[in-house]
Amino acid sequence: xxxxxNIDSQLTEEERAVRDSVRRFIDERVLPxxxxxxxxxxxxxxxxxxxxxxGVFGANLxxxxxxxxxxxxxxxxxxxxxxxxxxxxxxxxxxxxxxxxYPIFAFGSEDQKRNWLPKMAHGEVIGCFGLTEPDFGxxxxxxxxxxxxxxxxxxxxxxxxxxxxxxxxxxxxxxxAKTNGDKxxxxxxxxxxxxxxxxxxxxxxxxxxxxxxxxxxxxxxxDVHLPNDAILPKSGGLKSxxxxxxxxxxxxxxxxxxxxxxxxxxxxxxxxxxxxFDRPIGSFQLQQERLADMLSxxxxxxxxxxxxxxxxxxxxxxxxxxxxxxxxxxNMATDIAREARRLLGAVGILAEYSAMRHMANxxxxxxxxxxxxxxxxxxxxxxxxxxxxx
Amino acid sequence: xxxxxxxxxxxxxxxxxxxxxxxxAIDETxxxxxxxxxxxxxxxxxxxxxxxxGSGEVVVFAVGPDSVQETLRKAMSMGADRAVQLKTxxxxxxxxxxxxxxxxxxxxxxxxxxLFGKHAFDTSAGVVGTAVAELLDLPCVTAxxxxxxxxxxxxxxxxxxxxxxxxxxxxxxxVTIDEGIARPRYPSLKxxxxxxxxxxxxxxxxxxxxxxxxxSMALPPDRPPGRILGEGTAAVPELVKLLQTEAKVL
Amino acid sequence: xxxxxxxxxxxxxxxxxIAGEAVTVxxxxxxxxxxxxVHAVVAGPPGVGQxxxxxxxxxxxxxxxxxxxxxxxxARETIAATIAARAKTGGYRAVVLGFSAQGRDLxxxxxxxxxxxxxxxxxxxxxxxxxxxxxxxGYANKVIxxxxxxxxxxxxxxxxSAVTAAEAPRTPRVESLAAAADPSAExxxxxxVAEGAKGRPDLADAPVIVAGGRGLKAPENFKLVEExxxxxxxxxxxATRAVTDEGWRPHADQIGQTGRQVSPQLYVAVxxxxxxxxxxxxxxxxxxxxxxxxxxAPIFKVADYGIVGDVLEVVPALTQAVREARKGH
Numbered sequence: 001x002x003x004x005x006n007i008d009s010q011l012t013e014e015e016r017a018v019r020d021s022v023r024r025f026i027d028e029r030v031l032p033x034x035x036x037x038x039x040x041x042x043x044x045x046x047x048x049x050x051x052x053x054x055g056v057f058g059a060n061l062x063x064x065x066x067x068x069x070x071x072x073x074x075x076x077x078x079x080x081x082x083x084x085x086x087x088x089x090x091x092x093x094x095x096x097x098x099x100x101x102y103p104i105f106a107f108g109s110e111d112q113k114r115n116w117l118p119k120m121a122h123g124e125v126i127g128c129f130g131l132t133e134p135d136f137g138x139x140x141x142x143x144x145x146x147x148x149x150x151x152x153x154x155x156x157x158x159x160x161x162x163x164x165x166x167x168x169x170x171x172x173x174x175x176x177a178k179t180n181g182d183k184x185x186x187x188x189x190x191x192x193x194x195x196x197x198x199x200x201x202x203x204x205x206x207x208x209x210x211x212x213x214x215x216x217x218x219x220x221x222x223d224v225h226l227p228n229d230a231i232l233p234k235s236g237g238l239k240s241x242x243x244x245x246x247x248x249x250x251x252x253x254x255x256x257x258x259x260x261x262x263x264x265x266x267x268x269x270x271x272x273x274x275x276x277f278d279r280p281i282g283s284f285q286l287q288q289e290r291l292a293d294m295l296s297x298x299x300x301x302x303x304x305x306x307x308x309x310x311x312x313x314x315x316x317x318x319x320x321x322x323x324x325x326x327x328x329x330x331n332m333a334t335d336i337a338r339e340a341r342r343l344l345g346a347v348g349i350l351a352e353y354s355a356m357r358h359m360a361n362x363x364x365x366x367x368x369x370x371x372x373x374x375x376x377x378x379x380x381x382x383x384x385x386x387x388x389x390x
Numbered sequence: 391x392x393x394x395x396x397x398x399x400x401x402x403x404x405x406x407x408x409x410x411x412x413x414x415a416i417d418e419t420x421x422x423x424x425x426x427x428x429x430x431x432x433x434x435x436x437x438x439x440x441x442x443x444g445s446g447e448v449v450v451f452a453v454g455p456d457s458v459q460e461t462l463r464k465a466m467s468m469g470a471d472r473a474v475q476l477k478t479x480x481x482x483x484x485x486x487x488x489x490x491x492x493x494x495x496x497x498x499x500x501x502x503x504x505l506f507g508k509h510a511f512d513t514s515a516g517v518v519g520t521a522v523a524e525l526l527d528l529p530c531v532t533a534x535x536x537x538x539x540x541x542x543x544x545x546x547x548x549x550x551x552x553x554x555x556x557x558x559x560x561x562x563x564x565v566t567i568d569e570g571i572a573r574p575r576y577p578s579l580k581x582x583x584x585x586x587x588x589x590x591x592x593x594x595x596x597x598x599x600x601x602x603x604x605x606s607m608a609l610p611p612d613r614p615p616g617r618i619l620g621e622g623t624a625a626v627p628e629l630v631k632l633l634q635t636e637a638k639v640l
Numbered sequence: 641x642x643x644x645x646x647x648x649x650x651x652x653x654x655x656x657x658i659a660g661e662a663v664t665v666x667x668x669x670x671x672x673x674x675x676x677x678v679h680a681v682v683a684g685p686p687g688v689g690q691x692x693x694x695x696x697x698x699x700x701x702x703x704x705x706x707x708x709x710x711x712x713x714x715a716r717e718t719i720a721a722t723i724a725a726r727a728k729t730g731g732y733r734a735v736v737l738g739f740s741a742q743g744r745d746l747x748x749x750x751x752x753x754x755x756x757x758x759x760x761x762x763x764x765x766x767x768x769x770x771x772x773x774x775x776x777x778g779y780a781n782k783v784i785x786x787x788x789x790x791x792x793x794x795x796x797x798x799x800x801s802a803v804t805a806a807e808a809p810r811t812p813r814v815e816s817l818a819a820a821a822d823p824s825a826e827x828x829x830x831x832x833v834a835e836g837a838k839g840r841p842d843l844a845d846a847p848v849i850v851a852g853g854r855g856l857k858a859p860e861n862f863k864l865v866e867e868x869x870x871x872x873x874x875x876x877x878x879a880t881r882a883v884t885d886e887g888w889r890p891h892a893d894q895i896g897q898t899g900r901q902v903s904p905q906l907y908v909a910v911x912x913x914x915x916x917x918x919x920x921x922x923x924x925x926x927x928x929x930x931x932x933x934x935x936x937a938p939i940f941k942v943a944d945y946g947i948v949g950d951v952l953e954v955v956p957a958l959t960q961a962v963r964e965a966r967k968g969h
Contacts, residue, residue, distance in 0.1 A: 515776070520744070603789075
């Protein structure tokens with residue numbers, strides 16, 4: 001496997017062992033079926049118990065809640081290997097871990113943590129993250145989903161969310177809503193909503209040409225009645241869901257490397273075996289340039305994410321740093337997937353090969369968790385001090 | 391049930407090997423090392439038997455320098471309870487020398503079962519396991535492709551040439567494990583974390599004298615290039631003719 | 641100068657092909673080290689000693705026969721104890737066995753009992769003063785390792801088919817060798833020997849092997865491989881790991897890095913792409929023929945003769961042609 005700058009030497013034995021375990025799982029259990037799942041538009045749900053057994057859900061959350069208690073570099077390596085399989089598989093784990101388990105861990109009461117986290121780590125309870133709305137994607141501050149506190153302390157939730165990964169298979173949804181008629185972002189709170197609550201509906205988004213091996217849904221809340229212990233007590237303001245996104249984006253910066261590696265390895269192998277004009281195409285200058293560019297970008301991205309992981313582990317990292325990593329790594333991965341597809345020639349359009357599946361998936365990854373453009377402006381503001389958002 | 395498993399750290403079997411400068415060893419640049427495949431089947435068999443028995447201990451042993459600790463920890467992350475490193479700078483090729491070190495260590499352990507891989511990928515010799523059995527004066531089944539333990543006795547199947555032998559034996563015993571018996575579980579992430587806390591003991595290896603020594607290594611000669619005779623059934627007559635006249639095998 | 645002891649393997653009271661190969665190696669060693677005697681040990685029910693006289697053809701000077709009615713199945717502990725006792729007394733320079741299922745069992749036991757150095761699975765043997773030098777394929781046939789062994793006796797097990805049994809005829813004397821242990825005291829008891837496909841030689845012994853891979857598309861199509869093997873007369877049937885993993889063929893048929901390693905005169909690879917893992921098991925075959933529909937398949941790089949085509953069409957045609965070619969003989 002690709003390690004041109006011997007980054008393995010910068011990993012601990014445990015980090016390598018984690019990476020190797022997940023890699024093996026992907027090779028043996030995911031790669032054989034994922035092309036067909038993608039074509040069929042099906043998330044391989046039957047693998048969830050094995051993924052849970054392996055320990056990939058909430059892997060960087062503490063052992064006392066039934067999680068693996070790994071550091072952030074190990075967590076990143078897990079995401080890398082999952083996405084080397086498929087972005088949809090990695091999205092499932094990102095949502096479960098960083099967007100459903102993490103908010104409960106960060107903003108929940110001790111009771112909520114003990115009640116939900118171990119079951120989620122075991123894959124018995126699947127979660128999803130309800131932030132994005134049909135009219136509020138890049139601008140979540142504008143959300144209209146509203147939770148109204150009742151006289152007895154319970155809540156009534158109305159509104160809807162869109163583009164929710166795991167939405168139709170989740171047992172609970174961590175929903176972010178404004179509260180008590182206050183339309184400012186300060187009133188945003190998080191709620192744990194069991195998806196079998198009356199008034200909660202989830203509808204699968206059909207017709208996707210990207211992330212097909214993933215469940216993407218629309219959620220609708222019609223007078224969904226929540227008990228008073230549904231609220232995440234320590235949540236408050238847009239900052240709360242954004243903190244969750246920062247966790248997920250960090251993992252995605254690693255995941256994109258995995259997708260790029262998969263495309264690169266496939267392209268290298270193909271270029272050595274495919275013969276045209278009596279030579280393997282890997283001996284032609286134009287293909288070598290493609291491969292050299294891919295190699296460079298992957299190596300750079302690996303170093304960005306590794307350093308970011310060490311910073312995160314030391315507690316000294318910023319969301320803007322995560323923006324740089326997500327933006328850079330996903331962008332380079334989309335380029336690599338496209339170039340790999342081109343190198344493969346005609347077979348590159350088949351589901352049997354992974355390049356075009358990654359290429360299509362990465363368009364979603366480019367767009368979600370903060371579009372490329374949004375991260376551009378985050379960095380622009382970080383550099384100049386001036387917001388170009390509106 | 392107390393089970394000992396002897397494992398080895400060997401190069402990845404998919405490697406395209408090159409010979410090093412001294413022509414007496416492989417060039418290890420860029421070569422990945424991991425638990426030997428047959429040894430990992432043995433670890434899996436041990437874990438399954440401990441689980442079936444409901445209680446017990448699986449102890450893994452390895453001879454080698456400190457780099458072997460990673461391999462021992464991998465076994466512990468799969469579920470082995472503790473590990474012992476018999477430390478030496480370089481593992482000798484001489485299987486009997488290695489067997490003496492292992493036998494000396496395992497002897498007092500009170501093990502019901504001592505497991506080895508059928509052979510190690512690098513030496514491909516199949517000496518150590520059976521030699522340890524002899525040194526411990528234990529019954530030995532070599533290259534078991536099936537193994538069942540019950541009530542202090544074992545039954546195993548081993549492949550002969552064109553036949554299969556079914557055997558029965560009392561415990562304690564040594565068994566060397568062939569492929570096909572079990573797929574090794576991959577360490578769960580929790581297992582990897584738990585392994586860090588499990589005991590790994592290091593002791594000097596009491597190796598026997600090394601009387602079988604590698605003097606050189608070489609890549610096998612390439613076969614001379616062959617040729618494609620043609621396409622489809624039309625090429626069959628030419629093939630038969632060449633098999634008769636040129637290759638003289640028909 | 642020293643004598644060489646050989647374990648001449650039998651099954652069902654009959655000598656196996658490897659026995660002759662082991663005697664040849666012993667004969668060469670004896671001749672190269674001053675001309676000692678070759679003593680071939682056989683174990684089996686009464687009468688096996690007499691049948692083993694045939695080993696005189698390859699240079700055995702004496703047959704040491706461990707005969708006992710209970711020796712119808714492989715009594716590994718009895719045989720090991722007996723050979724070890726003999727080796728300790730007899731001033732032998734080396735003990736030679738075949739690297740077979742039996743040999744894998746006996747060799748290391750002998751080494752431990754006699755405290756003798758052992759080299760297994762060797763493909764050639766030379767003697768140079770006090771040192772025996774052997775070559776052995778390590779790293780699953782990917783690297784040829786040369787070993788120097790000091791110490792007498794040296795235990796050597798020989799890879800099947802690596803050495804061709806050679807004529808060195810003489811009339812051996814037959815002696816009885818008392819079992820050094822009671823065969824009924826074997827701790828590892830053989831309860832059953834389940835014979836494989838009747839009428840076909842084992843992969844280790846067969847001069848021709850026809851092997852099938854995924855290119856056959858379905859397990860039923862292995863019938864074509866079997867028919868081709870039958871057409872050759874004395875051929876064994878092998879399989880790739882891909883098809884044994886799928887359960888099309890038993891694991892024992894697998895040829896490859898982790899399966900059987902074979903070296904027949906002729907290897908016919910049917911619908912096999914030629915993964916490195918498989919090549920490691922057969923690349924030393926004298927002649928390799930490959931039939932595959934993909935002309936880029938790596939197997940064609942090691943094959944002496946290749947046919948690009950649909951195996952389901954080509955193999956029956958080849959079977960027919962081989963039958964006709966053999967009819968003329």
